Amino acid sequence: MAIVTLTESQDPISGLAKLRNPADIRAFLNLSLRQIAQFVTDPTSHNQNIISRKTWWAWENGTRTPHVDQVRQIEQVIAVALHRELAYDSMLDESPRKFIIRITVGARRWTVRAYVACARCGRMYNLRRIASRRCARCVNKAKKGR
Numbered sequence: 001m002a003i004v005t006l007t008e009s010q011d012p013i014s015g016l017a018k019l020r021n022p023a024d025i026r027a028f029l030n031l032s033l034r035q036i037a038q039f040v041t042d043p044t045s046h047n048q049n050i051i052s053r054k055t056w057w058a059w060e061n062g063t064r065t066p067h068v069d070q071v072r073q074i075e076q077v078i079a080v081a082l083h084r085e086l087a088y089d090s091m092l093d094e095s096p097r098k099f100i101i102r103i104t105v106g107a108r109r110w111t112v113r114a115y116v117a118c119a120r121c122g123r124m125y126n127l128r129r130i131a132s133r134r135c136a137r138c139v140n141k142a143k144k145g146r
């Protein structure tokens with residue numbers, strides 16, 4: 001069976017590094033304001049109501065910042081979307097690896113990273129390309145022939 005290797009432009013994992021704010025994330029997920037707001041709840045709401053489009057819009061404008069629980073929800077939306085997309089693309093003889101998404105909300109920009117367990121040592125490392133299997137430490141060890 002031929003091994004399909006995603007090119008960088010086809011690899012959605014490599015696209016994560018380009019996401020700098022909530023607008024980038026929404027474009028990456030190809031969702032409207034109404035659609036993405038449905039995935040995030042309002043922590044001040046007793047009924048766990050979803051946020052309004054205006055709330056997400058305020059995040060895109062930088063006039064408001066999401067609660068940490070809401071950031072965790074956004075991470076989950078990205079992870080689910082990527083796992084679903086990669087499941088379609090993955091080779092039949094390889095079970096898709098589970099990775100987690102972590103967003104850091106900085107003053108100037110957001111950082112979106114995927115983390116996955118190294119196939120060799122098991123440590124979680126920052127996954128930059130979907131074809132990556134081992135952490136930098138294990139890759140360097142292999143290069144030195146150890």
Ligand SMILES: [Zn+2]
Nearest residue numbers: 118121135138
């Ligand atoms: Zn490793």
